[in-house]
Amino acid sequence: MNRIKELFRADSKYRPLLISVLITGLSYGLYKGMLDNFLAEVVQMGEMDRGITEFFRELPGVMLVLILAVFYMFSAETMYKAGAVIMLAGMGMHAVLPATKVLATLAICTYALGEHIQLGIRSSLVMGYARKDRSGEALGAQSAVSQFGTLAGYLVIVLVFSLITQNQPYRLFFALAAVLAGVSALFTFCITGSSKTDATKRRFYFHKKYTKYYMLEMFYGARKQVFLTFGPYVLILFYQANAAMVSLLFAISAVACFVASPVVGRIIDKLGYKVVMVADTVILVGVCLCYGFAHHIFPKDAAFVVCCVNYVLDAVISLASMASNVYVKDLSDSQEEMKATISTGVSINHVITIFIALFGGWIWEALGIETLFILSAVLGLCNSAYALTIKQGRRDAVQG
Numbered sequence: 001m002n003r004i005k006e007l008f009r010a011d012s013k014y015r016p017l018l019i020s021v022l023i024t025g026l027s028y029g030l031y032k033g034m035l036d037n038f039l040a041e042v043v044q045m046g047e048m049d050r051g052i053t054e055f056f057r058e059l060p061g062v063m064l065v066l067i068l069a070v071f072y073m074f075s076a077e078t079m080y081k082a083g084a085v086i087m088l089a090g091m092g093m094h095a096v097l098p099a100t101k102v103l104a105t106l107a108i109c110t111y112a113l114g115e116h117i118q119l120g121i122r123s124s125l126v127m128g129y130a131r132k133d134r135s136g137e138a139l140g141a142q143s144a145v146s147q148f149g150t151l152a153g154y155l156v157i158v159l160v161f162s163l164i165t166q167n168q169p170y171r172l173f174f175a176l177a178a179v180l181a182g183v184s185a186l187f188t189f190c191i192t193g194s195s196k197t198d199a200t201k202r203r204f205y206f207h208k209k210y211t212k213y214y215m216l217e218m219f220y221g222a223r224k225q226v227f228l229t230f231g232p233y234v235l236i237l238f239y240q241a242n243a244a245m246v247s248l249l250f251a252i253s254a255v256a257c258f259v260a261s262p263v264v265g266r267i268i269d270k271l272g273y274k275v276v277m278v279a280d281t282v283i284l285v286g287v288c289l290c291y292g293f294a295h296h297i298f299p300k301d302a303a304f305v306v307c308c309v310n311y312v313l314d315a316v317i318s319l320a321s322m323a324s325n326v327y328v329k330d331l332s333d334s335q336e337e338m339k340a341t342i343s344t345g346v347s348i349n350h351v352i353t354i355f356i357a358l359f360g361g362w363i364w365e366a367l368g369i370e371t372l373f374i375l376s377a378v379l380g381l382c383n384s385a386y387a388l389t390i391k392q393g394r395r396d397a398v399q400g
Helices: 002-007 014-041 047-070 076-096 101-129 135-163 170-188 208-237 243-271 273-297 300-331 335-367 369-387 394-399
Strands: none
Touching: 002 135, 014 047, 014 076, 014 101, 014 135, 014 170, 014 208, 014 243, 047 101, 047 208, 047 335, 076 101, 076 170, 101 135, 135 170, 135 243, 208 243, 208 273, 208 300, 208 335, 208 369, 243 273, 243 300, 273 300, 273 369, 300 335, 335 369
């Protein structure tokens, strides 16, 4: 705690901010840990339905630049509070509305809107409250607090849902997650101040020298969405994984990423971002093929284990996306330009993901999970081929 205290200015409202981040993480862990099973088992969503729901869930991410631009006159603190209230509304809808496909999608979209607003503002607040030259450490501390809360939420689902085999208490835990979201919202109202939102998140920034970065973000967003949306759903619909199993898988993935993140960072520094970009997607091809064809190669129980291992492996190799940020830094002439470019890349990423979510569900339903993950593998190969055209080193990169 003292170490965290050293990272922030004494006159800032970092304490209620970090408490809200922790509680939001716990609420999200409960929510995410059971959502896919709730949609499959209670709402009766099929493959195509899940893709449509994910399309609407990702829309706020695409609209975030527009939202922040329209409400630019409000402080970062005010926008953060608005995000908390919207998240509370979305979670409350899950707890009280009938479990229909339309209403469940509306609740997911509402929660996602608040979530994306908070994610778009949080870094600005943390860096604004940090002591001089401690912004990076402050962001790391905030991320660790959020991850700890989310992991705790996953483990609660694992514990409770593994003890209950019938009539699993989805509604009760949506209500509990809503209560936690309400407590988090109360703490956000203790955050006072009038910090400006990050201007780089309120506009798009395009420049010819970043063309390859934008293309890489398109490929990454497409392949990422296949696993994020349909990876857990394959385990639920095809292998009958319950909420406890899925949440445990999320927890293991979170721990694996926490451990592997600094290792991947050191590999990027040692080998360079180009090598990591290429190797990441080459490994991904094997992961996708195992995920799509494990049931043809192994007995069903063994295939389930293989898919779980590959899900965790995909989460770890996704950390290699940090390499593209280093690539942008190598090209950038200023900190502001770098932040604006990365923010634009995230928006491009979201635009691609909403269409992959929509068409991915149709591909699975019409052509099978094998075709869906072959598509993901092909996207990975395209990513590798494109990454090979990058010339590493600032002068070469700009010319390339």
